[in-house]
Amino acid sequence: MSDLSTRVSEFYGAHWRGFMVSVVVAVAAQFLSEHYGAPAMLMALLLGIAFHFLAEDAAGACKAGIDFTARTVLRFGVALLGVRISVELMVGLGANLILVVVLGVIFTILFGLLAARLLRRGWRFGLLTGGSVAICGASAAMAISAVLPKNEQSERNLIFTVLSVTVLSTLAMIIYPILTQTFDFNDEVAGVFLGGTIHDVAQVVGAGFSISNEAGEVATLVKLIRVAMLAPVVLVISILVRRYAEDTDNMGKRPPILPMFVIGFLGFASLNSLGMIPAVVADGMASLSRWALLVSIAAVGMKTSLKRILEVGGQAIAMIVLETLFIAMFVLLGVLAFGH
Template sequence: MQTADFARTKVQGLSGFLRLNGQGFLVSAVVAAAAQFLSEHYGAPAMLMALLLGIAFHFLAEDGPCKPGIEFTSRTVLRFGVALLGARISVELMVGLGAGLITVVVAGVIATILFGLLGARLLGRGWRFGLLTGGSVAICGASAAMAISAVLPKNEHSERNLIFTVLSVTVLSTVAMIVYPILTQTFAFNHEYSGVFLGGTIHDVAQVVGAGFSVSDQTGEVATLVKLIRVAMLAPVVLVISILVRRYAEDGEADGKRPPILPFFVVGFLIFATMNSLGLIPAAVVDLMSSLSRWALLISIAAVGMKTSLKRILDVGGQAIVLIVAETIFIAILVLAGVVLIGH
């Protein structure tokens, strides 16, 4: 009898959860599917399309039955997608690249984040914005922006800054995908060094793949590997930010709640990366998890877009644009210098 009552309670709880969040999640999924269709048929970045389409449906997040589900999707589904990214990482992939080139990539990530903090300070922007833009440029574009945003203390500008960052890094990645392969030819890089430069500088994974394989198959493979090394740094960077925020953020800055020392999605990322490194996840399952991760992030960014009005994005100011462009140029110059030095 107690078992039946327990089961009934669980079913009622699940039913209530679906009634509350189902409509908002479904509308986010429909927007994401439309964005994927546009990406496949017209070559536009799927993340960018999901973001812009989401902004067009902003009215759904203001009030009504979709609002709770959009909130849930922009927060929880996002973290689920980031956790699944860990399945793409393995130690074996990184070992073959060599200590010198790995050092260049890791140094580029750390230096770009520090540059973002310094640039934000010089331009009169908050430290949150410096971390958000610097981390997204340094690591993996929109995915990093969403993961970092999840552990930063929230204020009235948080969603606006996230949308601006995702929009900016996606556009800049698309430009880099076209321009950077030309630079590798200008500097007469071989396939390996071209791959390191492209994978170490372009923000989003899809654009790295596009740029790398436009040069050669070998360059594409190296570029993808280098990009995954940057993605692998997402977990430690988010962990360090979480610890520092928890320790140094001003009282009340996080809406009365301190972030956990180790967010659950970072734990998931690390567990999946470890399992993949140990060969415990079959290749077919890795592919499935990668696909689920991509769709979860696409759906969540559509929801984030719905939560933000276009007017608020335009209020971000010219200094923000200067900062994120400067960060993009900074990591490009840094990685380019490292590749040239190692090459000689």
């Protein structure tokens, strides 16, 4: 017992400062979001970048805690996302529209890989950007990054992707509702389009409910279908990466076939589908998940300098914009074909 308590004490002593700094940044980001309407994830990211100096010093008091928060707290938050998923929610939408959403996710990831190859970017970057655009923005970017082999560009690419999808998602929240009026979509079809194309959950909710309550509810449901694909996508990436890494020396340490946070995600989704998680508990866990992701993205921001983000280049910006346009066009054509 004494050895265990000593280890716990050492772990706490090494990590609490970095973790608490990340919490303070996340709370400040939430305050700015609630009072000025800015996306909380974006604010946490930008504020985190401003405190990059805390993570620069390898011997600094905060570095270990920031690393822990950016890695472990992130995975905890992704696992808890599973409580928002249930099979019952998806049944009422209809097979055709669900197929459009699912295929949109798959083809957007494949498009990201193709674009990366054509623009001579690494396959990691193609998976990271394509997956984040296809599934759920910043949350997907962080989850996919967690299972990709690390290299010297990993953190820079992650921070760029999170920043880009958050900005693009905010623009989509403003522009896409106007498109639904232009095409004269009814509330259900508008909700499918918004939920199937906008990157982050918060912006989906904002765009959907700006049209009507029904559009907002459908948009949120469709978005959760995309979120539900996070676990299988991460699993497939994990398996393919491990197989590909066998013949590659510079890939870094290979991730496990099924990471624990994916198992947690699937477990919570299954329990919620079976009605074994009370609504009040599910709401609390969903809120905790959101805070864990907000705190972890603040830590991710601290780990990456603004100078390194700017080194990504115009091709990377073009890639993520093209991926955003691709999923928008794919889902738009799908709802035009099946939505009326």
